[in-house]
Amino acid sequence: MSEKYKFDTMSLHSGHVPDKETGSRAVPIYQTTSYVFKDTDEAAALYNMEVGGHLYTRISNPTIATLEQRLASLDGGVSCVACSSGMAAMHLVVTAICSSGDHIVASNKMYGANINLLQHTMTRFGIETTFVNPNNLEEIEKAIKPNTKLVFGEVIGNPGLDVMNVPEVAKICKKKNVPLAIDATFNTPYLMKPITYGANIVIHSLTKWIGGHGIAIGGAIINGGNFDWGNKEKFPTISGSHFALNGISFWEEFGPSALTAKIRAEGMYNFGPSLSPNNAFYILQGIETLSLRMKKHIENTKMMLEFLKENEAVSWLRHPDLQDHPDHKIAKKILPLGSGSIIVFGIKGGRDAGKAFIENVKLSSHLANVGDAKTLLIHPGSTTHSHLSSEAMKMSGLTDDLIRLSVGLEDIEDIKIDFEKGFKAAAKILSKRS
Amino acid sequence: MYKDFKGNKVYLSTGGLNLVNDKETLCFVHGAGQNHYSFTQQIRYFVSQGYNVVAPDFPGHGFSEGYQTTSIEEDMLWLSELLAFLKIEKATFIGHSQGCLTILELAEKKPELVMGLVFVAGAMSIPVNDFLIDTSINNPEKAYDLMVTWGQDIYGSFSISDWPGHNHLAEGNAVMKMNDPSVLSTDLKSCNLYENGKQAASTININCLAVLAKFDMMTPLKKGLQMVENIKQCDYKILECGHFLPIEQPKELNALIKNYLNSLK
Structure with missing residues (x-):
């Protein structure tokens, strides 16, 4: 039987038990680019994402996986992908869900780089954003169009410190069948877990309070596993046929973890914004005292x-x-x-x-x-x-x-x-x- | 893939590929309150091993529509009719938990369909305590929580997983929430009512495999071993994990199933 441990316990233990071979109590730093396959069967299974495991550190790594599993458990998500920075995390979310011709609704009071990404960079790739007052519920609802694929905001805005009414925005998103992604960097899961208020995706810059020491840049995406991606016309990147892996649908094969499977199979694979195992280790040290x-x-x-x-x-x-x-x-x-x-x-x-x-x-x-x-x-x-x-x-x-x-x-x-x-x-x- | 079957849309996971007539078929049968995601790390693995794989969501579960079956006997009938509809004449059945009761019943009533049997965290009967049944009726989400917590061993508490970044406790909950809220209580009642397991086990005349979990709190190891004793030829292995063995020890389970399938050839 497993136990439902509380926050402080999970901060110290989630994602890791003492290493079976060495007994190492601390999370080992797996400073390696790649992993020797036992046989061709295992290699094929890993490449095809048929079973879990590691094949190349750009995609996943045991130290980083410990960090991911700890973050997923602290935020109450089903799965997590850690990456090189908070901005990389946001980029991975946008590109996993949106394609040219799609639309995003985002808070107009976010961190400048978030706004720049949506207003200037993504528009070059045909993804448009309508910026709204994060606490004007009527404005948010009105801004959602048939091609809106994502609503995005921050729990606590940077630098204005506006607080988004996450539970009410989540209700609107649910009604409109649009996922709600929340940047929760300023609150961390210790102060508030957006998934428990109905958000579907949580983004963190791990560089800030989660790491807490100012020595490592990192980011993470936590998947709430609480969004129905089943509409193939609306969310073809998640529930439609993938260009590799025998054309699978992530939604049909991975269900609640479809989004993170997509991010790992495409975002990490093709863009490569991987976190270094050393930085994952540093950030884990920070989480122990979060x-x-x-x-x-x-x-x-x-x-x-x-x-x-x-x-x-x-x-x-x-x-x-x-x-x-x-x-x-x-x-x-x-x-x-x-x-x-x-x-x-x-x-x-x-x-x-x-x-x-x-x-x-x-x-x-x-x-x-x-x-x-x-x-x-x-x-x-x-x-x-x-x-x-x-x-x-x-x-x-x-x-x-x-x-x-x-x-x-x-x-x-x-x-x-x-x-x-x-x-x-x-x-x-x-x-x-x- | 989706099929229109008996007037309802039914989902069966085939690992993303179409079924091919000349391949051997493996049929994965999920447990109470679950759906095909119980076998995420088995389905595509065995497709790559060259098998047809069919992992249906039973009516009302996962992506399948339709009225839920209310007994193990009905589950068995629905499954056998589905296979006939898919023109699958014979298959190796891999059941998990309640799915083991379904394939026991199938082995007795439709032996012509059965090429092999793998019981994963199974038993001949799965009595369910009143508290869990009542909770599943009155507060399904609490019941999901109880089941995923009881169902995994201590590693689940620490989100230990071979799948990078996965938190199985939350994921188990999310999978159960995909079903209609009435599904779990109906399944648990079906398990509780089923009494033909011992009789069904005694009729099996083929080599079987049971993969049991040392720390199983849903179908305790003792009950799994009783099932093994009642089947004439049943090899068994005990893995050090909890009830949700397909996600807790996927690679070990896959290797055991693979060896078993090779032994049938």
Whole structure:
């Protein structure tokens, strides 16, 4: 009999038991490109995906498979494919389901690269996207057309921190027979599992909180196994005839795992965005402490929100756990443990003050990442979006005083002291101006 | 492939290929609340080994329409009629769990159809406790959960799988959810009602194979061994896994079936 283990136990054990030959307690790193076949029968069976196993690390690898099995169990999915980055994961999902002439409905408040992929890259291949307000249910429903093959959004938007009403969007998708793919990077399965709210596909950038150490880039697709791909006209890539493997239908042969079988057989095979076994191992080390870290991230975020709320240098503050956040109600419902550890705030004095603040904090790292164990900051007005005017930034949903803070695991008092130094420098800019 | 059979759309997995007359046929018979996905790692493997494979979804299961059969005897009749419809005169039958009861019954009532028999996690009777039957009626999803948890050994808890990235506990649940919610309770009642297993086993006159699971909590090993004793010529092997042997130890099972099929030649 198996046991239904709880989150912390699965974080440590899923996908691995001590190695039968060596007794290795840790997950071994299978740093190999390929695997010796026992005989020609086995080789053929692996190539044809008749049985499980590994033939080439571009397609699968035992260390990566442990990571995949752990992620699938943590998110409550039937199967998972891990890949080289979160963006690779998104690309794999889109190309597994959509072809030229198809249509996607996506949140207009997503991470910029997600929007770029859909708005600029996929359009070149004939896949169009209608961007919608992620919490305007009527707008989402209206945007779904007969050729819509995917609805896509983020649980917590980046960088705006909008919270998508996943349960309600999932109901619309079910009614319209369109799969709902959710990027759950900012929440991780510790804070919320989209599949339990009706989403069909979960995408993670493993680079962020799941890894948590800032040393390995990775991505993953978790298949909820809860979508009916049986409509051959609508989903020919999943339920129609595959170009290889004797022309099988993934839906008929793999059922709930059809999507991940398709991604492995085509996406990993033909595009090749594989994760390295070493990075899979690093990310597994991160997952072992995911719940401990997320608890501390949330605790520190709460204290940081209090600190920033009271600070005179801060002109505005945004986080879904704050009562004045437009999505606070839905955040409380679907993210009861906390709405992640990203805080967005405005600094008095605009772009120059933001720049001064960033240049005068020392402990907090100024860089383009989130979800590290260390506190991270970025001021888009002086970095990623420095070429844009204030007006142009506003059109992207940003303001030139905006600072994005990824709250780390340091002693929060040290971070507050660090911020005070930055605020002091920003205040000087402000006082000079006045 | 889909067939119109007895006024209903019936799905049978053939591993993506058409059936060919001059090949030997293997017929995989799924268990309670299951469908052809129980044999995902057997169907295409044996197609590649040169066999015709037929793994039907029984009425109301998986992709098949139609009123569900309510007894093992009806299952057997439906299956034998389906084979006649497909013009399959003889086959080796591989049953899993409830599917073993169906092929036991077939072996007694339609011996002319049977070339070989493989019992996977089977027994001559499968009594089901009232709690599971009641749960399957009142709360099918809870019953699925109980079955997949009881049905796999400790490796299932850790999502240990030869299939890269697969989580068998969740997948087992998803497979059962594909059926109509009434399917499981009807199947479990069919198992509970079936009493002819011992008689049917005693009539079998061909070499058979039983592949049993050491940690089986659905059809305990002891009951599987009793079945072996009641069949005149039944080789058996015990694998260290739970009831869902075809997904827990697919390669070992495939090798045993392959050896058995070779022994029939």
